[in-house]
Amino acid sequence: MEVDYYKILQVDRSAKEDDLKKAYRKLAMKWHPDKNPNNKKDAEAKFKEISEAYDVLSDPQKRAIYDQYGEVGLKCQAPPPGPDDFAGGGSEFRFHPRNADDIFSEFFGFSSPFGDGSRAGPSGFPRGMFGEDIFASLRGGSGSAGDGSASVPRKAPPIERTLPCSLEVLYKGTTKKMRISRDVIDSYGRPSSVEELLTIEIRPGWKKGTKITFPEKGNEHRGIIPSDLVFIIDEKPHGTFKRDGNDLVTTQKISLVEALTGCTVQLTTIDGRDLTVPINSIVSPTYEEVVKGEGMPIPKDPSTKGNLRIKFNIKFPTRLTSEQKTVIKRLFTSS
Known part of the structure; x- marks a missing residue:
């Protein structure tokens, strides 16, 4: 289903920069995962969704592409594969989502409840912002902030993309080359963009819903394990069978x-x-x-x-x- 970024941020399509910032501040404060310890998984997904919506709509170029071509055109930067796309050759697949914590940090001066900014309380957020009892529970009742448990890096959620295949391809099998571009962190902690060519082996008899996973091929960010890139087989209709x-x-x-x-x-x-x-x-x-x-x-x-x-x-x-x-x-x- 096509994502509606305007609906996610609760703004209309003519929203100005100030409208977007106001909507993001309100929703990001409400759905930050560290403010929702009892519903952290859903809150994290919502928080990322809000951040992605703001990232797209606040960038004039991304917003123009999204308004004309929708989410698919924005993220894939190419039309969907045609019927003979698997006969050979490569197609581009690019994704450059900004990190949700980085966006949050631009607004509030910190991105993690375990940061050590000078204006922060023991949790890393300004004192009284969300309440220190929430962050105490995040550190664990029996441990301490120095026990290392809070510093374990979390893994970004998987990035899933549909891979349409003809019945002929699923009958015979094939090899598909997919070029991706992603951000990596160099030895000095600086982000840079690299291109990689992924080889997808589609085996004879694979069914709709089969997943091909490339571990940790998402964008790299400090303190976060990159997403897995997952392609999900879909089956195109056939004229006879x-x-x-x-x-x-x-x-x-x-x-x-x-x-x-x-x-x-x-x-x-x-x-x-x-x-x-x-x-x-x-x-x-x-x-x-x-x-x-x-x-x-x-x-x-x-x-x-x-x-x-x-x-x-x-x-x-x-x-x-x-x-x-x-x-x-x-x-x-x-x-």
């Missing part, structure tokens, strides 16, 4: 005569072979012809495949003459 688990399902139109007397189905398989299937049974509206081993590869053993299931759409005549009705009655009565 539908997937049902490891089976492939297709529907063929036949006449009533063919349904009663037999016919031959001609198909082109996913991998381009011509397949001839004789239908010798009487075809009822619920009948399925099953062709063993002509379905999708099974991921754990790609040499083994599911089945091809052929369903039928029987075309009945719109009218019959009296003579035809008499002949049909005679045929079925005699049988």
